[in-house]
Amino acid sequence: MKRFTFIVLAASIIMFSCNGGKQSASTIEDNSTDTIDSVSICQTDSIIVEEYEEESDEPPMPKSADELFDDFFFNYVYSNKLQKSRTVFPLEVKEADSTFFISKADWVMDEFFTEQEYYTLIFDSEEQMEIGKDTSVDSVVVEKIMLTDSIIRNYVFERKNGLWMLTAINRTEISENANAAFLDFYKRFASDTEFQNKSLCESVKFITTDTDDDFNTMEGVITSESWPAFAPELPVDVIYNIIYSRTNPESKRKIFLLRGISNGLEVQLDFIFEQGRWKLAQLTT
Numbered sequence: 001m002k003r004f005t006f007i008v009l010a011a012s013i014i015m016f017s018c019n020g021g022k023q024s025a026s027t028i029e030d031n032s033t034d035t036i037d038s039v040s041i042c043q044t045d046s047i048i049v050e051e052y053e054e055e056s057d058e059p060p061m062p063k064s065a066d067e068l069f070d071d072f073f074f075n076y077v078y079s080n081k082l083q084k085s086r087t088v089f090p091l092e093v094k095e096a097d098s099t100f101f102i103s104k105a106d107w108v109m110d111e112f113f114t115e116q117e118y119y120t121l122i123f124d125s126e127e128q129m130e131i132g133k134d135t136s137v138d139s140v141v142v143e144k145i146m147l148t149d150s151i152i153r154n155y156v157f158e159r160k161n162g163l164w165m166l167t168a169i170n171r172t173e174i175s176e177n178a179n180a181a182f183l184d185f186y187k188r189f190a191s192d193t194e195f196q197n198k199s200l201c202e203s204v205k206f207i208t209t210d211t212d213d214d215f216n217t218m219e220g221v222i223t224s225e226s227w228p229a230f231a232p233e234l235p236v237d238v239i240y241n242i243i244y245s246r247t248n249p250e251s252k253r254k255i256f257l258l259r260g261i262s263n264g265l266e267v268q269l270d271f272i273f274e275q276g277r278w279k280l281a282q283l284t285t
Contacts, residue, residue: 069140069157069244070132072164080109087166094170112144113240118260120239122179124251131244141243143177147187148237150174178247182254182271185278190234197224201272205282206230222283230283232258232267254278 061082065071076082090101113119123129131137138159145152156168174183188195203221210216222230235258252273259266270282 066159066163067135068133069137069159069164069242073140073142073157073242076164076166077110077112077114083107083109083166086164088168091166092168094168096171112142114261116235116238118235118258120235120241121257121259122182122241122247123255123257124248124253125255128245129255132242134244137244143241143243145174145183145239145241146237147174147183147190147239152177178249179241179254180249182278185271186239186256187236189278189280191236193228193231196231197227199277199279200224200227201279201281204280207282207284209285232269232283232285234258 058079058081061072061075061079065075072086076086084104084107087104087107089104089107091107093100093102121129140157142155142157143152144155150173152172152174154170154172155166156170157164158167159165174180177183185199189199190196200222203223204227206220206222207217210218254271254273256269256271257266258268266285268282268284269280270284271278272281273279
């Protein structure tokens, strides 16, 4: 592992995260492929038995995709037919003080984060990051966090008879979320460069891939003076999060991941809570 102190010229090794010599999240290429589910859905409770038409032009989703939620979900977001098959209709939707139901005929394909060409995740620890790989997980919430409106739309997925299904949607205020304090901080951090600079630890650890060896990494230190050359472009309006397990509202650490879709690019920001405020401690690309 190589260690060195970064100077402004080192900004050239940043992947896509910096302005000028960096690629913004909005330019990440979308190499996604269309997939579709062709399995029959067995009736459980209010789930209606349904089979896809054989004339479908779309390839079937592998049965193994139901083992891990991520595998299923990345098929689900790209396929209208799969969304209709893997959603419990009539779908209960709760917004504010009202509740209504969406029929299958009225369902409109939800594109989730596909038009953004990236998605985001928030974790409390590295251990929590690994839960998504646990095949025993049978309940997951996908959060669409609308920072500008201070609203979160929660998509509730459950695995029934081995098949992942969207079972409900409910809207909540950001203030009600377990990550409320961090989300308030992130909203300002992502949009206010002066606040961002003031929210850095005295020195921010930087880790990136060795340009001469993809299997090795390089480490360095970013100071407040050099931060503008390394600062990643972060989403400011809408972000997503996937809850695989209970979030700890008392956690003093947050890991914010920005991942490109189907291209392997990733930016990780590690924040710590100290002296009554959140600060960026590490940037990994």
